[in-house]
Amino acid sequence: MTNLSTSAKITWCPKCYNFQILEGVKKVLERKIKSEKDRQKYAIVSGIGCHAKIFDYLNLNGINTLHGRVLPMCLGMKIARPDLTVIGFSGDGDAYAEGMEHLIHTARYNSNFKYIVHNNQVFALTVGQPTPTTEIGFKGKTIPQGVKLPPLNPIKLMLASGATFVARVFADSKQVEYVLKQALKHKGFAFIEVLQPCIIFHPDAGYKEKTYSLEKTKHDKSNFRQAWKKAEEFDYNTIKKIPVGIFYQTKKPVFEEVVK
Amino acid sequence: MRYNILFGGEAGQGPNILTHILGEALVNQGYYVFYARDYQSLIRRGHNFNVLTFSDKPINSNDGQIDILVALDENTKKIHKKDLIKKGIILDGKHENMYSAGRLFKILGLDFKILENKFKTLKRRFEENMKEAKEGYANAEKKFDLSPTSKNQNYFANGSQAVAQGAIKSGLDFYYAYPMTPATPVFIELAKQQTKNKFYTFELENEVAVINAAVGSSITGAKTMVGTSGGGFDLMTETFSLIGIANIPMVIYLAQRHGPATGAATYTGQEDLNTARHSGHGEFPKLVVAGGDPTELEELTSQAFYFSQKYKIPSIILSDKHLAESAYTSTTKAKITPSLKSTKLAKYNSKDTDKNQSATSRADMIKANVEKRLQKTIEIIKEAKKFNMYKVYGNKNSNNVIVSWGSPKGAILDAMKGITPCSSKMSDDLKKSSKGAILDATKDLDCKFVQILYIEPFPTEIKKELKGKNLILIENNATAQLGSLIAEKTGIFIENKNKILRYDGRPFLCDELKKEIVRRLG
CATH class of the missing domain: 3.40.50 (Rossmann fold)
Structure with missing residues (x-):
C-alpha cells in the first residue's frame, strides 16, 4: 500500500465534506497502487472550485485544468493512453454550468474513465452564488430576491444522455469508497455524484438523514425504468427521501476501443 | 505566356473535378499551374467558379482577365463575359462535364491519352467519361500547342495538403477538430491518411472540447494538433492560457476567413493576425507563423511542431481560405525541421505552482514563474533567428x-x-x-x-x-x-x-x- 498524501497544506475549511471524499478516494486508490509503476498507471483531473484542491492532495499525475473542462481533458488522456486509469473531479459549477456540453457528450461517448462530481449546490469558492442545482428560494449577495428557477436533476440528465454507470452518494468516506470501487470495475464512463453540503454557504439541510441505500432495496440497476423512477424521488429542491447508490449500470461499446 | 481559364457552374455541376484534371495534366506536361476556388456557402445551385492560370514560367496567382470561359450554365456566361478578353473563347452549351474536358484538351493541344489515363484512375464512370470526352474532343479546334515543355518534377498541391504533410512528417499522433471552413480540408486530408500513418483524427462536440482533449493527449507525451477558423479559434483561446502556464506543447492551425462572426464563411481574408498574436489571457510565450505558399506552409508546420515541443508552448500556423483551397505548382521540396517529443505524464496545473507542483499564491513563486516564461520568450527569439523569419x-x-x-x-x-x-x-x-x-x-x-x-x-x-x-x-x-x-x-x-x-x-x-x-x- 502506497501513501498518496502530498506535502501540500490542505486549505479546505475545517470539517469540510471534501475531506470525506478525499479519504474515500485515497482508501480505494492506495489499496490498488502498490508501487511507483502502479502509480504511473493512474491520472487525475480536477476543475476549478473547492473540489479542485484535491489535485494537490493526491500524489498522482494529471492536470488541474480550467473551469468546466475536466471531461474533454480526461477523454484526451484516454484516447492517447487507453491503459491509464483516469479519474476526473468536478464541482457542480464545473459539471452542470460551465462544462455542461461536455457532460452530455461524454455520457454518449462512453470513454472508460470515472467522474466524481462534488455537488454542494453552490458556488462556494466565489462566496455563495447559485448553481444549476441550487434549490428555489436560496438567497445570496448576487441574488437577494432568492432563486426562482427549479434545479436540474443530474441523475435524470445522465440517464437520458446514455451514461452506462450512474450513481449518487452522500459525502461520507465509506459511501465514496464503495461507489468508486464499483465504478473502477465498470468498463466505460462512470458518473458519480457526491452530495456534499458546504458548511459555510450551503449547509446540510438534513440530507444525510433522508438518504437510503439503493443497494438495500430491491432496486434492479440494470433496469432503466426503475432507475428513472428512483431518480425522480429527489428533485434537488424539496427533501423527502434521497436514494443513494448505483441507479443504473449497463454495457456499451467504449469510445477509445471503437473509434480508432 | 500566361493564360486564365474560368470554369463556372452551379454547385454540384462539377467545375472542381474539371479544373483539377486540367491542372494536373498541365503540371505533368511541365507547365506551371495555379487555380483558386470561389464558392458559396450552399450545397446545390448557386454560382461557383474556379480560375485556372497556367504558364511556362512559375506563377502563383490568377488574373482578372479571362482567356477561356468554360460555362457549365448560362449564369456563368452572364456573370463572367465582361472579364473575357476580346479574342477570348467561350465553351458553353448543355453538355456533360467530361465533354468540356475533351473540348479543352483539344483546344489546348493536349494529348487525349492523358485524359484517358486520368479516367482510369478515377475508377468509376470510365465508359461514360470516355464517351463524353471523345465527343468533346472531336467537336473542338486546336488553338494552342501545349506540348510537354521539360522534365520538371513539380508538385501540385493546395495549402491544406501542405499543412497535413507537414504535420505527418513531424510525427503527428492526434489531430482534433470541429468542422469549420476553410480549416476542414486539413482535417479531411489527415483523416484520409490516418490509419496508414498511425495517427488518429477526432471530431468532438465543439472547439472547446477539441482543444481540451488535445491538451489531455499532449500531456501524455503525444504530438497533438488542432485546426479551426476564426470563431472556433476564439472558443479555444481560453485553453491557450492553460497551455501557456502549464508548459504544454500544442500546434494550432488557424485558417482565416472573412469575418467578423460568420461574415462570408467561404471567402478569404487575413483578418486574424492580431487575434492570433493576442490569443489567450495573461502573458505567456507563443509562436505565430504565416506561410505564403504550400511549400512554406509545410516547412512552417514542422517548425511549429519543433518550437511547441522544445519550448512547450502553443504554436499557431496562420493560413487563409485562399491559400488553403488554391492549388499551387511547387518547384521545391519542403525542408522539414524534425522535432523530438518532450512531454511525459506528470503533474500539470492551470494555477501558479511551487516546486512540488502544488498550487501557490506566494509572491516570490509567482514572480519566479513569470520570469521563467520571460526567459523562455528570450530563448525562442534567439532560436527563431535560425529560421527564415522573413x-x-x-x-x-x-x-x-x-x-x-x-x-x-x-x-x-x-x-x-x-x-x-x-x-x-x-x-x-x-x-x-x-x-x-x-x-x-x-x-x-x-x-x-x-x-x-x-x-x-x-x-x-x-x-x-x-x-x-x-x-x-x-x-x-x-x-x-x-x-x-x-x-x-x-x-x-x-x-x-x-x-x-x-x-x-x-x-x-x-x-x-x-x-x-x-x-x-x-
Whole structure:
C-alpha cells in the first residue's frame, strides 16, 4: 500500500465534506497502487472550485485544468493512453454550468474513465452564488430576491444522455469508497455524484438523514425504468427521501476501443 | 505566356473535378499551374467558379482577365463575359462535364491519352467519361500547342495538403477538430491518411472540447494538433492560457476567413493576425507563423511542431481560405525541421505552482514563474533567428519595398514580373497607372518584396530592409494589421496612401494588383 498524501497544506475549511471524499478516494486508490509503476498507471483531473484542491492532495499525475473542462481533458488522456486509469473531479459549477456540453457528450461517448462530481449546490469558492442545482428560494449577495428557477436533476440528465454507470452518494468516506470501487470495475464512463453540503454557504439541510441505500432495496440497476423512477424521488429542491447508490449500470461499446 | 481559364457552374455541376484534371495534366506536361476556388456557402445551385492560370514560367496567382470561359450554365456566361478578353473563347452549351474536358484538351493541344489515363484512375464512370470526352474532343479546334515543355518534377498541391504533410512528417499522433471552413480540408486530408500513418483524427462536440482533449493527449507525451477558423479559434483561446502556464506543447492551425462572426464563411481574408498574436489571457510565450505558399506552409508546420515541443508552448500556423483551397505548382521540396517529443505524464496545473507542483499564491513563486516564461520568450527569439523569419525577393537595392505576409505573396510575386507578350492596351493601362512615368511593361517592376513569415517572435531586423524606403503594404484586410505590427516593432510607419488593402472576401489578382503597385512606385 502506497501513501498518496502530498506535502501540500490542505486549505479546505475545517470539517469540510471534501475531506470525506478525499479519504474515500485515497482508501480505494492506495489499496490498488502498490508501487511507483502502479502509480504511473493512474491520472487525475480536477476543475476549478473547492473540489479542485484535491489535485494537490493526491500524489498522482494529471492536470488541474480550467473551469468546466475536466471531461474533454480526461477523454484526451484516454484516447492517447487507453491503459491509464483516469479519474476526473468536478464541482457542480464545473459539471452542470460551465462544462455542461461536455457532460452530455461524454455520457454518449462512453470513454472508460470515472467522474466524481462534488455537488454542494453552490458556488462556494466565489462566496455563495447559485448553481444549476441550487434549490428555489436560496438567497445570496448576487441574488437577494432568492432563486426562482427549479434545479436540474443530474441523475435524470445522465440517464437520458446514455451514461452506462450512474450513481449518487452522500459525502461520507465509506459511501465514496464503495461507489468508486464499483465504478473502477465498470468498463466505460462512470458518473458519480457526491452530495456534499458546504458548511459555510450551503449547509446540510438534513440530507444525510433522508438518504437510503439503493443497494438495500430491491432496486434492479440494470433496469432503466426503475432507475428513472428512483431518480425522480429527489428533485434537488424539496427533501423527502434521497436514494443513494448505483441507479443504473449497463454495457456499451467504449469510445477509445471503437473509434480508432 | 500566361493564360486564365474560368470554369463556372452551379454547385454540384462539377467545375472542381474539371479544373483539377486540367491542372494536373498541365503540371505533368511541365507547365506551371495555379487555380483558386470561389464558392458559396450552399450545397446545390448557386454560382461557383474556379480560375485556372497556367504558364511556362512559375506563377502563383490568377488574373482578372479571362482567356477561356468554360460555362457549365448560362449564369456563368452572364456573370463572367465582361472579364473575357476580346479574342477570348467561350465553351458553353448543355453538355456533360467530361465533354468540356475533351473540348479543352483539344483546344489546348493536349494529348487525349492523358485524359484517358486520368479516367482510369478515377475508377468509376470510365465508359461514360470516355464517351463524353471523345465527343468533346472531336467537336473542338486546336488553338494552342501545349506540348510537354521539360522534365520538371513539380508538385501540385493546395495549402491544406501542405499543412497535413507537414504535420505527418513531424510525427503527428492526434489531430482534433470541429468542422469549420476553410480549416476542414486539413482535417479531411489527415483523416484520409490516418490509419496508414498511425495517427488518429477526432471530431468532438465543439472547439472547446477539441482543444481540451488535445491538451489531455499532449500531456501524455503525444504530438497533438488542432485546426479551426476564426470563431472556433476564439472558443479555444481560453485553453491557450492553460497551455501557456502549464508548459504544454500544442500546434494550432488557424485558417482565416472573412469575418467578423460568420461574415462570408467561404471567402478569404487575413483578418486574424492580431487575434492570433493576442490569443489567450495573461502573458505567456507563443509562436505565430504565416506561410505564403504550400511549400512554406509545410516547412512552417514542422517548425511549429519543433518550437511547441522544445519550448512547450502553443504554436499557431496562420493560413487563409485562399491559400488553403488554391492549388499551387511547387518547384521545391519542403525542408522539414524534425522535432523530438518532450512531454511525459506528470503533474500539470492551470494555477501558479511551487516546486512540488502544488498550487501557490506566494509572491516570490509567482514572480519566479513569470520570469521563467520571460526567459523562455528570450530563448525562442534567439532560436527563431535560425529560421527564415522573413524573405526578400526582387531588386534588393530598389527604393521601392513591398511588405506583406501570407497568401498575397503569390499575386505580389507575379505582379512584380514583366509581362511578355504585352498587349498595347495593357501597356497603356500601366502607363496610365504610373501617372505618365515611363514604364516598360515587359520588364520586371523596380521593387523589392519583403515577406514576413514569423509574426511572433517578430523579425525586428527587417528595419534595415525598410528604413528610408518607399514602402508599400499589401494585406487582405481593412485595418493593415501587419502595418501596425511593423510600426510597433520597428517604429516605421507606412503611409496610408501606400497601403493596398483588399477586404471584399476576395484574393488579390495579379493584373489588378500590378496597377495598384505601379501607381505607388517612387
